[in-house]
Amino acid sequence: MPLLHIAHRSDWEAAERSGSYEISTRGHVLSDVGFIHASHPHQVSRVAAHVHGDDPEDLVVLVIDPSAVRADGVEIREEDGGAGELFPHIYGAIRPAWVVEARPARFEDESFAW
Template identity: 55%
Template sequence: MPELLHITERSLWDAARATGTYEMSTRGRTLQEEGFIHCSTRAQLPRVAAFLYGSYSGPDDLVVLVIDPERLGVPVRYEASEAGGEEFPHVYGAIPVAAVTAVEPGAPL
């Protein structure tokens, strides 16, 4: 399975490193609220970044988590928000810090 990517605020990633797991689904929504963590492929990343963070005032405070799905220990499902739509990877559980193989600065806005 190819790497998964997730854009987040540096402060949220720092907090996850302290607790051992990352539990934000998307901008302003937690795993508990959403039921899964939104991710993207490398090809989807620029569109996701523009959609979620295009108006974000601190793009230098963003990071891209590179996640190894083999290290997750929870299901990953590729799903579309509407029938016939583009499928995005969703992680159905918390992301262990050990599953993050790299942290890339910024976001491709």
């Protein structure tokens, strides 16, 4: 099952050029937080509403291959995101090679589409 991460399109495009994506979540970077927040497919809409509901920037959903992450020696931990629900956290920068697709994302009629 892929991991998902919601990104500003501009941040992702910069990462494709530089070879490294280091945004943990909106307004926070990997060096401050220690990991990059990710979601399972059934969680991404709620995360989008909570974190990006008022976000005016273009968004993409990064579809990440967890086996590629682990093959490069980067740890993925399932950790409590609050109220006992486990979310995947990636303990390192995301490499573009791990991303199998960057899907355009948007809010439509108060629901998140990707």
